Amino acid sequence: MDATPTAESAGMAQAIRAPGVETVPNAADFSGLPPRDDDWTDEHWRYLIEWLLRAQLFSARELASLVLGHLNPSQVGTSIASKKTFQAHYPPRKTMAAVLKWHMEQTGKCLDCNTRLELQADHIETREDHGDDADRLENMTLRCRRCNVIRRPSHRQGGRTHLTAEAALMWILFVKRPRTYQAYEVLCRSYGMTMANIRFKEAWAMARWLSREGLYEIDLDSSM
């Protein structure tokens, strides 16, 4: 077997060996907290929420509305019952009743991480392995959006931390407070994010918007 690393595998190894986000200290407001979000306790997260509220990044009402919306069970009935592969197991027009019964019998928590937020119907044995045969109610469970996504082969990097990539992009911005876009990009990479730079550039807009309101400091030599 050829042991010469491909550009891709060398890049992967490099990404894993690069110093992690824990080597960069938190911004002053978060200096008493662990430098890695994986090490945060519930108390630390509570502190972040209170900090964000105090900074008026959003109101308590907006936060409550967002959370309540994500607690509301998603339309699993419609999404499952409309699939021909599921309908095939039931007499005509009986699928929805079966799906609703299945839904009620669930625990209401993500099978993998136990959250009640953003639950979706997901396969126990995957469609990749079992095809249409996987589309049976007995083979369905509830998983949250995050746990559902990181099971896909295309998201193998996903499960490293608890935050989703979109949440981590903002965690880095507020907790590390990099003063240039360049530093932000390095932080995102050292956190383990493997997506294209455009995602970091889009997220950096938050720093720009807040800086215009005097809520974020950006150095003059920032490239964006």
Ligand SMILES: [Zn+2]
């Ligand atoms: Zn989950």
